[in-house]
Amino acid sequence: MNKEIETLITDFYEHxxxxxxxxxxxxxxxxxxxxxxxxxxNPGVGKTMLAKTLAAHLGxxxxxxxxxxxxxxxxxxxxxxxxxxLLHIKLFEQDADKKALxxxxxxxxxxxxxxxxxxxxxxxxVVLLIDEIDRADEEFEAYLLELLSDFQISIPxxxxxxxxxxxxVILTSNRTRELSDALRRRCLYHWVDFPSKTKEIDIISxxxxxxxxxxxxxxxxxxxxLRKSSLHKPPGIAESLDWAKTLLLMNATNIxxxxxxxxxxxxxxxxxxxxxVKNKTVQEFLYPID
Amino acid sequence: MKEVITTFKERLIDFxxxxxERQFVLGPPETxxxxxxxxxGYFLDRKLFQYSLxxxxxxxxxxxxxxxxxxxxxxxxxxxxxxxxxxxxxKHKKKEPDTAxxxxxxxxxxxxxxxxxxxxxKKTVGANESIRxxxxxFSKVNVTDKERLEELAEELFYQMSMRFKxxxxxxxxxxxxxxxxxxxxxxxxxxxxxLSYKRKRKEKRKVVFILDVSGxxxxxxYYLLRYVMVLKKYFKSLEFFTFSTTLTHVTxxxxxxxxxxxxxxxxxxxxxxxxxxxxxxxxxxxLSSYGSKFLSQKHIVVILSDGLETGxxxxxxxxxxxIRRKCKTLVWLNPLKGMQGYQPIQKxxxxxxxxxxxxxxxxxxxxxxxxxxxxxxx
Numbered sequence: 049m050n051k052e053i054e055t056l057i058t059d060f061y062e063h064x065x066x067x068x069x070x071x072x073x074x075x076x077x078x079x080x081x082x083x084x085x086x087x088x089x090n091p092g093v094g095k096t097m098l099a100k101t102l103a104a105h106l107g108x109x110x111x112x113x114x115x116x117x118x119x120x121x122x123x124x125x126x127x128x129x130x131x132x133x134l135l136h137i138k139l140f141e142q143d144a145d146k147k148a149l150x151x152x153x154x155x156x157x158x159x160x161x162x163x164x165x166x167x168x169x170x171x172x173x174v175v176l177l178i179d180e181i182d183r184a185d186e187e188f189e190a191y192l193l194e195l196l197s198d199f200q201i202s203i204p205x206x207x208x209x210x211x212x213x214x215x216x217v218i219l220t221s222n223r224t225r226e227l228s229d230a231l232r233r234r235c236l237y238h239w240v241d242f243p244s245k246t247k248e249i250d251i252i253s254x255x256x257x258x259x260x261x262x263x264x265x266x267x268x269x270x271x272x273x274l275r276k277s278s279l280h281k282p283p284g285i286a287e288s289l290d291w292a293k294t295l296l297l298m299n300a301t302n303i304x305x306x307x308x309x310x311x312x313x314x315x316x317x318x319x320x321x322x323x324x325v326k327n328k329t330v331q332e333f334l335y336p337i338d
Numbered sequence: 339m340k341e342v343i344t345t346f347k348e349r350l351i352d353f354x355x356x357x358x359e360r361q362f363v364l365g366p367p368e369t370x371x372x373x374x375x376x377x378x379g380y381f382l383d384r385k386l387f388q389y390s391l392x393x394x395x396x397x398x399x400x401x402x403x404x405x406x407x408x409x410x411x412x413x414x415x416x417x418x419x420x421x422x423x424x425x426x427x428x429k430h431k432k433k434e435p436d437t438a439x440x441x442x443x444x445x446x447x448x449x450x451x452x453x454x455x456x457x458x459x460k461k462t463v464g465a466n467e468s469i470r471x472x473x474x475x476f477s478k479v480n481v482t483d484k485e486r487l488e489e490l491a492e493e494l495f496y497q498m499s500m501r502f503k504x505x506x507x508x509x510x511x512x513x514x515x516x517x518x519x520x521x522x523x524x525x526x527x528x529x530x531x532x533l534s535y536k537r538k539r540k541e542k543r544k545v546v547f548i549l550d551v552s553g554x555x556x557x558x559x560y561y562l563l564r565y566v567m568v569l570k571k572y573f574k575s576l577e578f579f580t581f582s583t584t585l586t587h588v589t590x591x592x593x594x595x596x597x598x599x600x601x602x603x604x605x606x607x608x609x610x611x612x613x614x615x616x617x618x619x620x621x622x623x624x625l626s627s628y629g630s631k632f633l634s635q636k637h638i639v640v641i642l643s644d645g646l647e648t649g650x651x652x653x654x655x656x657x658x659x660x661i662r663r664k665c666k667t668l669v670w671l672n673p674l675k676g677m678q679g680y681q682p683i684q685k686x687x688x689x690x691x692x693x694x695x696x697x698x699x700x701x702x703x704x705x706x707x708x709x710x711x712x713x714x715x716x
Contacts, residue, residue, distance in 0.1 A: 050386050073389035080378070081371060081394075088399060130526040223399070226499065229363060232397040239402040278591075 052076055056105070064254050065094070065101040066247055074238040075102065084196050084217035086181075086232065089240030092284015095220040098240075099177040102216065109170070111215070112177045113163040115184035121191060125201055127160045154205040164195055168211035175216045181231075182221040189231050196234040243285065245272055251285060252292050259296055266303045266334060267292045271315065273333045274325070280318040290314045305330050346376055353391075353412050360408060361493035362401055368394055400492060472703040475676060477557045491561065491703055495568040498710050512536035543713065544575040544636050546665075548624060550643035552582035552615040558673045558700060562642050563604065565706050567592065569713070577632045580604075581620035587628065617647050617686060618654030625660055633664040638713065642671040642700060647686035655689040662693040669696040669712060676701030 053072045060067045067075070075098075078085040087095040103110035113124060121127075133153040140149055161169060167176040181189070195201055199211040219235060221227060243251065248268045252259060267288060275282045283291075294314045300307055308330055316322045325333075350372050358364050371394045381387040388409050396402040471479070471487050472494075479487050518534035526532075547566055549559045559580065570576050570592060578589045591604050621641075625633075633639070639661055647654050662668045670690065674680050676699040682691055691697065696712055699705045 050380075050383055053386065069385060070389045070392065073386060074393045077375075077390055077393050081374065083371070085393075127525075130529075130531075134527050226496075229397070229500070233363070233365070233367065236393040237396045237398070237402065238393060239396075239399045 050076070059105045060101055061254075063101045063104050065097060066243075066251055066254065068247070071098075071238055071240070074236055077236055078216055078218070081236070082199075082214050084219060084235045086219045086221065086227075086235035086237050087240050088221045088223055088237070090242065090282060090284060091222050092286040093240045093242055094285055095240050096177065096179055099175055099179075099218040099220075102218070103175040106173075106175065106216075108172055109174045110177060111163050111167045111170075111174050112179060114179050115181050115188070117183060117185060119184045119188050122162070124162050124188070125164045125191065126162055126203060128154075129158050129160050133158050156206065159203070159206070164192075165201055165209070167215040167217075168195070168199060168201065168209065168213075170215070171212060173213040173215055175218065178217065178219045180222060181219045182224045182227060186228060189228050193230055193234065196231070242272075242275060242282075245269070248272075248285065248288060252288060255289055256292055256296060259292055260301060263295060263301060263303070264292060267295065269335075270303060270330070270333045273335065274315070277324065279316070279321045279324065281316070281321065283315045287315045303330055303334070346381060347373055350376060354395075356412050357395055357408060360404070361489050362395055363397055364395060398496075400496075475673070475701050476561050477673075477701075487703070491564060494703060494707060495565055498707060499568045499572070501710065543573050543638055544634070545573050545713065546577045546579070546632050546637055546639045548579045548581065548621070548639065548641045548643075550582065550615060550617065550641075551580045555615075555642070555644055555673070558671075559642060560601075561703075561706060562671070562700060563601070565709070575632075577628070579624060579628075581617070581624075583616050583620075585620045585623045585627070615643070615646055616649035617643055617645070618651065618657055619649050621657035621661065622653055625657060629660075629664065633661065635664075635666050637665045638667045638669065639665045640669045640671060640709075640713075642673075644672055644674050645670075645682065645684055645687035645690065647684075651685045651689055654686055655693075658690040658693045662695075667695045668693065669698065669709075670694045671698050671700035671709075673699060673701035675699035676705060 049069065053069065053076050056072045056075055057067045057069070060072075074085055077083070087098065089095055099112075100110055136153050136158075137149065140152075143149055159165075163176070167174050178192070181192075196217065199214045200208050202208045219231075242248075245268050248271070249261075249264050252264045252267065253261070256264075271283050271288045271291070291311065291314050294311045295303070295307065298307065298311070309326060312322055312325050316325060351369065354364050354369050354372065372391060375381070375387065375390045375394070380390050388406070391409065392402070392405045396405050467486070468490055471483060471490050474483070474487075476487075513536050515534045515536045519530060519532070522532055522534055523530050547562070549555075549562060551559045563578075566576070566578065576589070576592075577587075578592060580586050580588055588604055658668070672682070672687070675682075675697065682688065682697070698709065698712065700709065
C-alpha cells in the first residue's frame with residue numbers, strides 16, 4: 049500500500065475514524081489532484097465526520113457551509129456591507145469627486161466574506177465542507193461551478209478573486225435529489241456505504257472503550273439486520289453509537305426485549321419503523337449476518 | 339519508462355472507451371486526470387490505481403457499484419473465464435423459472451424458443467449496438483443482450499429523469515414577493531435594492547399506473563416498472579397497481595429508493611405474476627376499492643396490457659368507460675402495437691378503443707422514452 053495512504057489510515061484511526069483503502073485513496077487524490085471530493089451515501093454513515101477528521105488530521109480550519117433551500121450568493125459567497133457603505137457616503141458626501149467615492153465603497157474593505165470566499169482567502173489551505181448539497185437549489189449548484197473547477201470567485205464590482213491557497217473541498221449529498229452532471233464532472237466521487245459488521249464493531253469499540261465485546265457485537269448484528277428490513281429510515285453509524293451509549297448507560301450486558309422496547313427511540317426515528325420493531329422479538333434481529 | 343507510460347496511456351484510453359460504451363459519462367477532463375494518475379506512477383500499485391480511477395471515473399452510485407467489476411474485466415486476464423461463469427450462471431437460472439424474481443426478469447420467455455427469439459432480436463439492425471437494443475422488443479432480447487439492455491435502460495432513464503427535472507424547474511419569475519423584498523431590504527438600511535420574486539413552478543402530475551403482469555406481459559411490466567421508478571419523484575402522487583386475475587396495490591413497496599430492493603419486493607409480493615388475464619374484473623375492483631381515492635380530474639391513468647381479455651368484455655368496456663369519465667387522461671399501452679401489421683381487433687381492445695385518449699406501444703426502450711412527452715404534456 050502507498051505510504052501516504054497508510055499514514056492517512058493510521059492518523060484517521062487515531063482521530064477515531066476508521067478509513068477503508070478506497071476512501072483513503074479518494075482523500076489522497078483530493079490532496080494530490082486538488083479536485084473537490086463528492087461524497088454520497090445514506091444519512092449517518094460518517095460523511096460530515098470525515099471532513100471534520102480531515103481538518104483535524106491536517107491541523108487546519110474547517111469551514112462548513114450547511115446547505116438548505118433558498119441558499120444564495122449573499123449567504124454563501126459575499127455581501128456588501130451596506131451600513132458601512134452608507135456611513136462612508138454620508139461622511140464624504142461633500143467631497144467633489146463622486147467617482148472616487150464610488151470606487152472607494154466598492155473595495156474589499158466593504159465586502160462581508162461568507163464561507164466560500166473565506167475559504168479561498170485563507171493563507172493556509174482550509175477544509176471546506178459543503179454539507180448536504182442536495183438540499184440547496186440548482187441555481188446554487190451553478191454558483192459553485194466556478195469555485196469547484198478554478199478555485200476562484202467572480203464579484204461583478206471587483207473582478208475575479210483567485211484562491212490564495214486552494215481549499216480541500218468536500219461536498220456531501222444524501223441523494224434526496226439528483227445533482228447536475230456539471231457539478232459531478234468537477235468532482236472526484238465516492239459512495240460511502242454502511243460499514244461491514246467487523247468495521248462497525250471496531251468503530252463502536254473505538255468510540256466507547258468501556259463497551260463489552262459481546263454487547264457491541266449484538267448491537268451491530270441487530271442494526272445490520274434492521275437495515276435489511278424495509279424501513280423508512282435505516283439506522284446509520286451515528287444511531288448505532290447512540291444506541292450503544294444508551295445501553296451502556298443502562299448497564300446492559302445483553303440486548304433484551306424490554307431494553308429494545310424502552311430504547312429503540314435512539315435508533316429509529318419514524319413511528320412506523322418503531323412499531324415494526326416493537327411487534328417483533330429481539331431474537332428475530334439477532335440472527336447471524338452472512 | 340517513458341515508452342512504458344506511452345503504451346500504458348494507450349491502454350488507458352482503451353479503458354476509458356470501454357467504460358464510455360458502458361454509459362460512464364467520461365470526457366477529456368477525466369482522461370487527463372487518468373493520465374496524471376499514470377504519470378505519478380500510481381499504476382504500479384494495482385489497488386491504488388483501481389481506487390484512483392474509480393474516484394475519477396465514477397460520477398454516480400450506479401457507476402460506483404459497477405466499476406470494480408469493469409476494472410477487473412478489462413485489466414484482468416481472467417475476463418474470459420468470468421464471462422463463461424456468468425453465462426453458466428444465467429443458464430442455471432433459466433432452468434429454474436419458478437421463482438418470482440426470474441419470472442419478473444422475463445427470463446421465462448427465453449426458455450421456450452431461445453433460438454428463434456435470438457434471431458428475431460438480431461433482425462433489428464441499426465447504426466450501432468445501442469440503437470439496435472433501443473428498438474428491440476423487450477420480449478425478444480436474448481440472454482447475452484439482456485445485461486447490455488439493462489445498462490442502456492438505466493442510462494436512458496436517468497437522462498430522461500434529468501429532462502423531467504429541467505422542465506419542472508422555474509423558468510419564469512412570478513410576481514414580486516413583497517414580504518421577502520422588505521425582509522431583504524432590512525440589511526441594506528431599508529433601501530429596496532433587490533427585488534424578490536415569487537416562484538412559478540409547473541404543477542406536478544398525479545398518475546395511476548395499472549400494469550398487467552400476466553404471462554404474456556411480465557417482461558414489458560418489468561421495464562415499465564423500472565421506468566416509473568425513475569420518474570416517481572416528478573409526480574405529485576403516483577399510484578401503482580398490478581393485475582392478472584386479481585388486483586394488487588404495490589405503491590407501498592415503492593417507498594425505498596433502492597431500485598433492486600423494490601424489484602425484489604414487488605416480485606415477492608405480487609402473487610398473481612404470470613397467470614391468466616381478467617382485465618375487466620381487475621379494473622372493476624380498482625374502481626370499487628380505490629376509485630374514489632385515486633381518480634379525479636387531475637389524474638392521468640396509464641394501463642399497460644395486451645388487451646387479451648379472458649373474462650367478460652362488457653365488464654371491461656364498462657370499467658374503462660367509468661375510469662375515462664373520472665380521470666383527466668386515459669392512456670393504454672399495448673406492446674402488441676409494436677408488431678408489424680397489428681390491428682386492435684381483439685374483442686377486448688375493440689371495446690376499449692373509443693374511450694382512450696392515447697394508445698401507444700411501450701414494447702421497446704424507444705417507445706417507453708416517447709411516453710415522456712405524453713406524461714409531461716397532457
